[in-house]
Amino acid sequence: MNVSNKNDSHYPGRNPDVNTSGSGRPERADAARRIISRLTTFPISMSFEPKAHLAGLLRAAADSVAPGTAADIHIERPKQAAHGDFACNLAMQLARALKENPRKIAERLVHELPVSTWVEKVEIAGAGFINFTLVPAAKTQAVKNALAEGGDYGKGTAPVGCKRIQVEFVSANPTGPLHVGHGRGAAYGASLASLLAFAGYEVCREYYVNDAGRQMDILAVSTWLRYLELFGERVPFPPNAYQGAYVRDMAEQVKAAHADRYVHPAAAVLACVPPAPAPHEEGAYTKEEKDQLEEHLDGLIRAAKDLLGEEWAYVHQHALAEQLADCREDLEQYGVHFDCWFSERSLYDTGMVAKAVAELEKRGHIYVQDGARWFRSTEFGDEKDRVVQRDNGLYTYFASDIAYHANKFERGFDKVLDVWGADHHGYIARVKGALRALELDADKLDIALVQFVSLFRDGEKVSMSTRSGDFVTLRELREEVGNDACRFFYLLRKCDQALDFDLTLAKSESSDNPVYYVQYAHARICSVLAQWGGDAAALVSADLAPLAGEKELALCARIAAFPATIAGAAQEYAPHTIGFYLRDLAAEFHGWYNAERLLVEDDGVKRARLALALAVRQVLKNGLRILGVSAPESM
């Protein structure tokens, strides 16, 4: 027995029949304890989750020591090995309610702990920690679980009442190629969706297509102006139109398909358009000049619509279809798939935007001022009221977003998660406010804000603007760094943390990327198993008793922590936790691999070690799959 001093208790867990009445406890309590023991003692062969098991033991003890105090049982893994395999601070938590010294409470708790065949030793240490040391079979049980469950190891079950969840992410305007900022949102959203699915939710991945509104008009008119240039009709190209080369490509396509069908004289185009300010060298326009530029651009859009008539729809549709297809292809290549592409325009076409505003109006949350209709969002926690319909009759983006979210709720999800860029955070209050105004449960809506990505090249910040066309596309990034490194790099940071993406580093020293470290562990295991050449499936039944080394048991503990890591990451919407977990798992494997030989002479030891290696590989594979990173068999 491990009694380091008189205050430390010990626990005869392996010998439930031992007579402990010598401790002075009445026989009646002992009998009660036996009854509980029968309820909480499990045979070794069953699937076993240590934290849940220990929590169950402690719950029973707490109910006996402090009935009615519903303290949360919090089991954690101590940082120091000397503190056992698991620790619990329950005694400290109860100290206040019981008005008693935590160590005394801990002693009583330990005294009332039901017997468990999994527990080897219980110690009280420090201010009142209860430290558990498990029997070896408990530590290696995770290996058996991982091998038996395979690709399902770590899967969870969603909480009752929250089964169907929608994750909406990327939702970039289809007005040009996706850039590295979208790449982060895509990596985060896709991994989060996979994580939630693995954690037991029914997940719907959705992309909201902003195919209505001014940005699309600007793209269409940009394309048309480039098209006119191809026929020598030179309208000065506005600096606030889309500059990218892809716009010229679309103009070429329109020309190839329809020749000069959409050509109008430049003079006719400019006839009724308010003049643009004189162009500047550095683009340093004053506020007034900027307004003038926007009016000029709107004038060009009006002119295009007037001159083209019904054919405007073709140019508009062509630009939209092209960009959406490009975006979709880019994402598919990135390993990011969507179940649903939801059109903003469909909300207008089906009258849902008007209906949403009418619903608000019916409930008295709309008023008219200066010819516009305002939603009284201040009554729902927003800092100011918001326009939903402008004085020119057009609905605002906010109006369609209200309709969109109302529609999401109508579709019956238990949870709706929006992944937004961090610059949209001011938008949360008004959307939630609108939902409340529509008498919907706004708490069903969660919003994850993904911080910006700043690109650095050769130590200098790269300016990024979609309109100027001066940005690094996601496609370029993927081609230079690779999908795996790209996904993993993004995920090795909390989403609410701004990310500095050093292109020079990512491109020139990509072998330093931690993704290779994790993948290498997987490849190494594959290599060892291949050299062994035996039947890997048979390792499920290997005797794991030879796994007694410190590194081996630590690795087992790491594997055991995987299901809880999944559950925690899903609950926190934090897929980056998986990335860090995998890195730690790989590190422990590499350390073990270097310290011990796997393919040793002793068949029992060899099989046990191979079983452990196989379990590590399984967990690496399951984790990498969630992150959308490949698990190569050789590198």
Next chain:
RNA sequence: GCCCUCGUAGCUCAGUGGAUAGAGCGACCGCCUCCUAAGCGGUAGGUCUCAGGUUCGAUUCCUGACUUGGGCGCCA
């Protein structure tokens, strides 16, 4: 100005109401006759921005400063 966010090793970042706060990179010293050296072991490096408060206990929670980034349109 108001609202939000951030502040942890030289750098980039994890983490936590608990016991001696971690990793990668960089620096330094080692390890291939041996299952993949894209690997491993070791050393150095910290007032967890500061000041109060809550608590048995605060780097963690609260308040306030200072700091980082962002948002405050009849744009999307």
